[in-house]
Amino acid sequence: MTQPSPPSSKQRVLALVVARRGDDIADVLASIEPQVYEVEDVVVIADRRPDSAAEAAGPKTARRLSEALDMVDGQVDYLWMLDSRTTARPDALAALIETAESLEASVVGSKVLDSDQPDRLLSVGGPTDVFGFPYTGLERGEIDQEQFDVIRDVAFLEPASLLVRRDLAEGLGGLDHTLPYLSFGLDICQRARVVGGRVVVTPGSEVFSRSSGAQRPTTWREQAGRLRTMLKTYSLVTLLWVLPALFLVGLATWLYRLAKGVLTGPVDWIRTWAWNLLYLPSTLQARRRAPTTSMESDAELFRFQVRGSLELREIAAELGALLGAGAEQEAPDDRASPAFWQRPDFITTVLGVALVLVLTRSIIAEGLPAIGYVLPLAESAWDTLRAYAGGWHPGGLGSPEPMHPSVGATAAIQFLLGGGGGAAGILTVGAVASGVAGMVALIRRLGLSRGARLVAGAVFIAGFPALWLAGEGYWPGLLALGGLPWSLAGVAGPDPETGRGWMGRLGRVGFATAASAAFVPLSIVIPVFFGLVWAVVARRSRPLVVGAAGSVLALPVLLPWLSGRGLADVLSSGAPFHPDPSWWVAIPLLAAGTVAAAVARGHPLSVAVAGVVIGSVGFLVARAGSLGAGQETTAAGLIAAAAGAALVVAGALDAPASLGIDVSLLRTATAYAAMAAAILVGLTTLIAAPAGRMGLPDDRFAAFAFASSRAEAHGPDRVLLTGPAETLPGQHRVLPDGTPYRLIGGVLDYPQAWLPEARLGDEVLEETLVGLIGGEELRPGELLARFGIRWVAASGPSPIADALSAQLDMRPLAGLFVGDSAGVWENDVPAYRAMTDQGVAWSWVAPDYAGRSSGGSVRIAENADHRWGPGAWQQDGWANRVPAEAGVATFGGVGSFRFQARAAAVIVILLVGLSLVRARREAEDEPV
Known part of the structure; x- marks a missing residue:
């Protein structure tokens, strides 16, 4: 590197080493001494001052900037701030001074390289979003090839090495020592911009620092620091809309990270705001000391910011990668590129979201039609849960018999969503979206292309089995589609290397299986069956073990409904479905499966064969009504057929790509015929598009x-x-x-x-x-x-x-x-x-009756059961009679059913916890 020439007029520089707890500052001090451009003095900024003997032997130490300036003889022109983990090249300061003088810049930053791998870039400054989240523009481990060697204005500089004008630093009220590393640099840059100062980075100045980790900007301390900086630098007008937006973005971000397994997410989000509330007095005091903010100063900050939220862009990119590449994708780059929408994974995500919106747009806009089993959820989710847990079944003239598991599942989700009337529509759209995403993840794990993944997702949730269920108004069948593919994806996934990884995998398979079985109970056997088929096809036994374990873990979700019925009753009860697909659907699907199984190779062959087996068995079970199969059995058969059809289509679509150049023209043409048949099957999913309600009939009730x-x-x-x-x-x-x-x-x-x-x-x-x-x-x-x-x-x-x-x-x-x-x-x-005996009506307030207290008794027109009360119960023919003096009549409940329901809830919660277990991430650096 060419050594820059010193400026003509000598500028006095004070080196400030910002010490962080536990850091050894010997290396940074050693790198200051040989600088080409000499410093006037060196002062260490630290929370604690050493004792007299240590201070006499080492560098000067101060707690505040004002103290540091008092220790220097005469005035200094610049402050060279170095982080305690930084080491600088001998010409680093000279390059900073030259840039500051030639450009009249107020703050100049150095190019930061990795001290462990000196050819790797860590930071060259960059823009931020409106919330102060930094964007480096660097790929993970990007090598320095002088691709960023240009002096440029930036919104943010890492505080590894900053040259700041002394008068600016004093005019801004000094340094904010409450802020962590990244926010410390952002604070200086933002406050300098507010007063019209220029902030630039010069690649001619190179320093080395240890990597603080890709996740450093997302820690709660950095989030809190950025919020404090915003409170100090933005005008009141801007804060009025930025703070609510930040609140919502932070909530969404931490909830997303909670879903990824970062269990501290919501707690950290609360800590971010609580910390700022604690330090609000000092924040307001610093704001008063600083120069007046205005819309003009905000506009200056906005010039160097990207639009939107970088954190939300990261989430969108990760979701796109999940849909396009499954859960075992490579870790994302340190910062999401603003051009993430150009990535194939994001395009797949957009197409998947568009598919869901087209198929469910009427549900989103108008709600669900009332037809078949598509009925409004009860007004009170909590009262429904009370009745589900060993309470009174409201069907017909009532019964102590346990309710269907889907009643408890829908009520629990309704309760978690706040009990609103739109919970049913949200649940339906969510199940459809989850079904598409889950099937995409499954096909990815089976090694097929993005196109095959997306079409398979469409066939799974809008192929003839799903549309048949919708046409019959069987709402639970549609909801069961949301969890099943995630269970199958877990069964087919690679084996973890650690016990922690196995815990997470089994938890996810168990929870996803439970999410399907809660709506169609006999779908609980599909992961076992898929595991068996895939174990044979892939020639490894683990899928069968994982599938069986997932089904066993999900079994409690069927309680107490299952304990109140015998196996024969479960298999045969209810009016069965009699699916009869149209020839223009059945023939292309049959052709795609048989031809792909005959001519494909590699992954497409395995997927097509598995799909043919699962789909055929599922369809036969769905048609077994004449053999005594009931509603639950045939519904599970249709769901298995939906999964099989999706696998067949995916395998057939990739069949031509699996063939090499050594195959005959006839075989290649046959593979393309299978692909064409699969495309025809995919096009049939558009049948449900015009109405926009997933094939559900018009409202009837x-x-x-x-x-x-x-x-x-x-x-x-x-x-x-x-x-x-x-x-x-x-x-x-x-x-x-x-x-x-x-x-x-x-x-x-x-x-x-x-x-x-x-x-x-x-x-x-x-x-x-x-x-x-x-x-x-x-x-x-x-x-x-x-x-x-x-x-x-x-x-x-x-x-x-x-x-x-x-x-x-x-x-x-x-x-x-x-x-x-x-x-x-x-x-x-x-x-x-x-x-009552006086002829006064009481109200049905599910699951109880309530009315005016009086003497005598009240007749309850429900099937007789001695657990009605309170007080002495009497049987009145087929009905019940209880004392009316309490003004309420309640069903005492079945203790064993109540215990089973509560145990099932606890197990589901445990499965959720297990499903969040992931491999431990590399420990992050502690903030300042």
């Missing part, structure tokens, strides 16, 4: 709002609903003559979608309806009132609707219809679910 709009003071009463089976919400019961019917509790919500086994009251209701159809009763209203049925609604042709045309005490409501035909009838007889 909004008309049930009449039960609420016409309710009396005690709230909505029960509705007896009849009509064709496909027009009824959730599950239904069937009379001996095949007439479908079911009860709903006035306000139709998701917990009522599932019906428990029929009990005494349900049997009596069935007998009553059989008599009504047979014409045995001309005044059915009085009989139905005993069940709390105020309304009868027919969503289509039904023998019950025909029988009501000849009765006397059920009044038809002209002009009110539910469905395509039939009508609605109102009971002329008071029909209350709970009524």
